Amino acid sequence: MKKLVALLLTTVMAMTMLTACGAKEETAAPATEDATVSAALADGVLTVGTNAEFPPFEYMGDDGQPDGFDMALVKAIGEKLGVEVKIENMEFASLVTSIGSKIDIAAAGMTVTEERKQTVDFTDTYYEAVQYVILPVDSEIKAAADLEGKTIGVQLGTTGDFIASDIADTTVSQYNKAVDAVNDLINGRVDCVIIDKNPALVFEGKFEGQVVAVDGAQFEFEIENYAMALPKGDTVLAEQINQAIADLKADGTFDELVKTYIEAE
Ligand code: ARG
8 A cells, every 4th residue: 555655656746747847848939939030030021122223233024023133132041041032112212111011121222321220220231332423425524523503313312312412502303213314314304313333334235325324433422332221120130131141152142143133234
């Protein structure tokens, strides 16, 4: 009898321990609280905002879907992170304020600026740029002082827009689509267009013989750097995307994309 009681006691004790252990395991961090996964990616989808009016970084492909360097880059990042990438095409000026609601991040040849940093965080920079000046072939505009008092076409809310607005006595014509600014340059409605280097070179090729793209260094414009914009404070997402970019640089994918999309232009 004593033996039986002892046996029963050990069994009960063992069972209690088991339940205790089991309960402990259940409270162990569920996937959603995993500190290595950003909340933005918890649904398995990275929603990327862009403005597909900025070749070669983003433009509408023949299939009606946004294509270009940034689009290929975010898709490669999505593959590294094991999430689906969904692209939302919208106005450039709406991107920053849509982060954290409509979109998770923005990939849009976006220049890192102190002003934008008040609202969003940025990934590591991935491309260097400078503003260019697109001019009619017969233009007399040659240096910074020649831009004073001129009518300047820009894409709304871009760094080109900010630079043009800072030049004395200018009339700034803001367009939602950069190509409309270039069309108005050809029509004589604006004296020049200020836009990033690579799109300027694409437009110069597209409207060959009508316009020339001049390096902004000649107008004392400063170097700019592109990065993707992220929700403010999501350091986990920043970490994940920066790691993916670093991996894509290390395995040669990044350089391949530069060759395919930017240097082939
Ligand atoms: N780099 C400039 C800026 O950040 C222009 C970017 C325009 N990008 C676009 N996808 N439309 O303001």
